[in-house]
Amino acid sequence: MVPIEDYAPIVGQRAIDELFQLAEHxxxxxxxxxxxxxxxxxVAEILTRVxxxxxxxxxxxxxxxIKGNEKFFAVTKKFHNGLHGVPVDISKEEFEWFEEVNRQxxxxxxxxxxVFVHDPQPVALIERRSExxxxxxxxxxxxxxxxDKNIWKFLEQYIRHYDVAVFSxxxxxxxxxxxxxxxxxxxxxxxxxxxxxxxxxxxKIFARFQIxxxxxxxxxxxxxxxxKDPLGVIKAYKLVKQHIDLQLVLAxxxxxxxxxxxxxxxxxxxxxxxxxxxxxxxxxxxxxxxxNALVRGSTVVLQKSLKEGFGLTVSEALWxxxxxxxxxxxxxxxxxxxxxxxxxxxxxxxxxxxxxxxxNEPDYARQLGMNGxxxxxxxxxxxxxxxxxxxxxxxxxxxxxxxxx
Amino acid sequence: xxxxxxxxxxxQTILLGRKARNLSELLSGLxxxxxxxxxxxxxxxxxxxxYLSPEPPNDFAYWITQALNEQTLGEQISSVDIVQFRTxxxxxxxxxxxxxxxxxxxxxxxxxxxxxxFHFMTSRIFVLKTPYVARSLEEFREMLQRxxxxxxxxxxxxxxxxxxxGDNDFSRWFRDLGNLELAEQVSRLDPYTYTLEGLRNKxxxxxxxxxxx
Numbered sequence: 001m002v003p004i005e006d007y008a009p010i011v012g013q014r015a016i017d018e019l020f021q022l023a024e025h026x027x028x029x030x031x032x033x034x035x036x037x038x039x040x041x042x043v044a045e046i047l048t049r050v051x052x053x054x055x056x057x058x059x060x061x062x063x064x065x066i067k068g069n070e071k072f073f074a075v076t077k078k079f080h081n082g083l084h085g086v087p088v089d090i091s092k093e094e095f096e097w098f099e100e101v102n103r104q105x106x107x108x109x110x111x112x113x114x115v116f117v118h119d120p121q122p123v124a125l126i127e128r129r130s131e132x133x134x135x136x137x138x139x140x141x142x143x144x145x146x147x148d149k150n151i152w153k154f155l156e157q158y159i160r161h162y163d164v165a166v167f168s169x170x171x172x173x174x175x176x177x178x179x180x181x182x183x184x185x186x187x188x189x190x191x192x193x194x195x196x197x198x199x200x201x202x203x204k205i206f207a208r209f210q211i212x213x214x215x216x217x218x219x220x221x222x223x224x225x226x227x228k229d230p231l232g233v234i235k236a237y238k239l240v241k242q243h244i245d246l247q248l249v250l251a252x253x254x255x256x257x258x259x260x261x262x263x264x265x266x267x268x269x270x271x272x273x274x275x276x277x278x279x280x281x282x283x284x285x286x287x288x289x290x291x292n293a294l295v296r297g298s299t300v301v302l303q304k305s306l307k308e309g310f311g312l313t314v315s316e317a318l319w320x321x322x323x324x325x326x327x328x329x330x331x332x333x334x335x336x337x338x339x340x341x342x343x344x345x346x347x348x349x350x351x352x353x354x355x356x357x358x359x360n361e362p363d364y365a366r367q368l369g370m371n372g373x374x375x376x377x378x379x380x381x382x383x384x385x386x387x388x389x390x391x392x393x394x395x396x397x398x399x400x401x402x403x404x405x
Numbered sequence: 406x407x408x409x410x411x412x413x414x415x416x417q418t419i420l421l422g423r424k425a426r427n428l429s430e431l432l433s434g435l436x437x438x439x440x441x442x443x444x445x446x447x448x449x450x451x452x453x454x455x456y457l458s459p460e461p462p463n464d465f466a467y468w469i470t471q472a473l474n475e476q477t478l479g480e481q482i483s484s485v486d487i488v489q490f491r492t493x494x495x496x497x498x499x500x501x502x503x504x505x506x507x508x509x510x511x512x513x514x515x516x517x518x519x520x521x522x523f524h525f526m527t528s529r530i531f532v533l534k535t536p537y538v539a540r541s542l543e544e545f546r547e548m549l550q551r552x553x554x555x556x557x558x559x560x561x562x563x564x565x566x567x568x569x570x571g572d573n574d575f576s577r578w579f580r581d582l583g584n585l586e587l588a589e590q591v592s593r594l595d596p597y598t599y600t601l602e603g604l605r606n607k608x609x610x611x612x613x614x615x616x617x618x
Contacts, residue, residue: 014553018413021533145520170524173420182418182526329520337450338471346518391417391531401441402568403531 002049002190004056010189011383019383022390023057025405030112031393033063036076036121042185043118043141046385049188053386059393062112066105066122071097076121079155082148083120095154099124114393123158135396138162141185143309143330144172163396168310169331181392184334186385187315187376192288194319197296205293209249211279216246216359219298221291221316223252224268224282225261227307229327232348234271234278236304239352241277244359251281251294296320300358300365304351305329315380318342318372323358323365325351335380341372409545409578411537411552414559416528418445425523427516428473431465432504434525440493442527444567447487447496451562451597463487464523465500472517478507488595492569530563542582542616549609554601561596561604575608587615 008016033051035043047063054061068076075094082088102124109125116137117125126136138159144167152174159165159176166181167173173180187194206213218237222228230250237248250268272278283290295301301317301324308330315335317324326332328344336342343358345351358365378384394403421438425431435443446464463483470479481503490496508514517523537552539545549557560574570577572592579588590611596604 012553018415018533018553018555021413022415022531167420170420170526171424171520171522173422173424173524175422180420180422182420328518333521337467344471387415388417391415391529394531395417395529398531401527401529403529405531405533 001052004053006190007381007383011377011381015383019057019386019390022387022394022405023054023059026059026390026393029060029114029393031059031061031114031116032112033061033116033118034066034109034122034125035063035118036066036068036073038063038065046185047118049191049382050385050389053382054389057386057390059390060112064109066102066125067108068101068105068121072101079120079151080142082151084143085146085148088148088151090151099127103127114396117162120155123155126158126161129161136162137164137166137392137396139166139183140172141168143169144174145169145330164392166392169334171330179395181388181395183385183388183392184331184380185310185312186380186382187312187319188382189319193292194316195292197289197293201289202293202297205290206297209279209281209294211247211249211297213297216244216299217249217297218246218300218302218355219249219251219294220302220304221251221295221313222303222305224250224265224280226264227305228252229304229306230264230268231271232306232351233302233304234268235348236302236351236355237278239349240355240359243356246299246355246359247277247279249279249281249294249298251279251283251291253283253285253287292320295322298322300325300355302351302355303327303332304345304348305332308332311335312380314342315376318369319376319380321366321369321373323369324372325354325358335375336372337375340368341375342368407578407581409539409575411535411539411548411556412532412559413535413553413556414530414532414563415555416530419527419529421525421527423525425517425525427514428469428475428478428504428508429514431468431523432501432508434523435465435497435500435504438525439527440497441529441567442525443493443497443500445526445528448562448566451558451601468517468521468523472521472523473515475507475515478503481507486595487566488597490566491571493566496566530559530567532559542584542587542612545578546609546612546616549605549612554605557601557605557608584615587611590615 033047037044051061051063075098078088078090106125106128111132111134114135117123118139119141123138129136160178162178164179164181165176166183168184220233224230240246268280272280295317301322303311303314303326305327310331314324314326314332324342325345326336328346336344338344343354345354423434425434449464466479466483469475469482485499535552535556537548539548564570564574565572576588576592599607
């Protein structure tokens with residue numbers, strides 16, 4: 001467990017003191033997080049990190065996982081796809097099974113003062129509210145910008161009974177009768193993926209992959225699927241390569257749900273075979289240090305996604321002070337103010353143009369990177385996430401625009 | 406003599422679930438959202454990008470310029486001198502007038518690309534007391550070096566415009582102390598043209614210059 005004081009050298013002792021001061025007002029309240037999986041996925045990852053920190057602040061936080069069978073998770077997977085805009089067909093019986101599994105879990109669980117429900121899977125636990133009371137929060141971690149209408153209608157009948165709904169990006173907000181709070185995700189500056197690395201480790205990893213650190217390197221870290229546009233990145237690289245002798249690193253791993261994934265993968269590999277300066281690295285899930293080093297050793301970092309949920313890889317690059325060029329989609333514009341803390345682009349040509357600019361003007365690129373790092377320090381580190389959660393809990397007990405604690 | 410109690414604050418961002426795709430929809434939102442939303446969109450950058458100087462413009466100007474590519478109106482909106490306003494309502498009226506004038510003079514109504522709509526938001530602030538209470542200008546100067554930038558932000562920006570106290574908390578206290586010159590110097594300062602750390606240094610300098618020696 002990371003001691004919370006270890007974050008003080010990064011965000012300042014005053015920020016840590018303010019967390020303790022806010023937590024003082026939540027003391028005595030029990031916060032119960034509920035989701036559908038204990039391991040794997042972003043929600044489990046953030047809960048694993050946030051709950052011990054909340055406990056260190058004196059907040060009584062715990063975590064329960066609902067039980068469901070294969071049939072239940074097949075339905076929730078359909079929800080997930082439908083909420084991301086994939087056409088799905090969900091039968092009446094499937095909706096009923098979803099409700100039934102939630103009812104069974106609601107009977108077995110004992111509920112605390114603040115019930116903090118994550119994502120759609122356990123959303124219907126709220127049915128017991130009229131009988132139990134308590135304070136209920138629904139936290140949506142997924143992209144809700146264009147949800148399937150039927151699924152949204154089904155979920156909304158539960159969401160409206162919560163005290164508050166929480167979304168990760170402004171575009172995910174809905175027309176709802178309850179307050180909606182914005183809490184973007186965050187990165188942990190002390191995790192393997194983000195912590196400082198000694199130069200010799202970075203050098204060693206670049207040597208292992210046989211990437212030449214004496215020439216410029218552009219890198220994109222992402223899964224190899226259509227939405228991350230690796231072929232677009234290669235096109236941008238080729239445009240730049242006409243003028244600058246640079247290398248391209250495409251690194252990532254993880255499963256893709258995209259049916260076109262294997263086709264894209266094949267094309268990426270074919271392009272890489274034609275050009276020795278293109279490095280396609282398939283990394284296993286335990287490659288956080290490698291990813292950290294690859295980003296730190298790059299000249300420019302890209303995130304040329306066609307669609308993004310939040311796109312935390314952008315925060316991860318900016319935190320390392322890297323000049324970053326990313327598409328203006330999903331949560332990325334929250335992380336980059338164009339030409340202030342990074343570059344936002346809309347096309348392959350625009351991306352190529354800015355790669356050239358940043359490689360040829362290293363002072364400007366360095367300034368962008370420094371601004372980007374400060375922006376992440378102030379807005380996207382886990383300590384800010386903790387503060388947002390404390391405010392969220394407090395908001396259940398205090399009304400008004402200005403709350404004097 | 407009453408001491409100066411330094412407070413600090415934390416913001417919670419609220420999504421209003423309302424968006425605008427073009428200037429006409431932005432105007433319509435501007436006319437109806439709560440005052441706290443106008444305050445949020447004209448001050449968010451200052452808070453989130455506190456290390457940058459000169460400051461990027463307010464949210465409205467940034468969106469008009471970046472998403473709609475309306476350079477002239479964007480510049481007009483970003484040049485609105487917020488320090489001159491004593492209430493959010495006056496600020497809203499100024500923005501509305503600029504939008505209406507622009508829309509009356511053009512046939513064009515460009516739309517933002519999909520995914521780049523303007524989302525109206527607002528914020529709630531939670532105010533906490535700090536242990537710092539200054540009983541003299543000397544103590545005030547010393548404590549000003551130690552408080553967080555959130556404290557600075559609360560007493561300078563929130564106090565004047567969000568809480569509509571008419572002036573920043575520091576000047577109000579200096580006036581109570583009878584140090585009118587220092588109060589006036591701090592009131593005249595345009596805090597929107599500093600980073601928060603730059604503002605802290607400027608305030609310390611003014612207290613040293615105009616305070617008792």
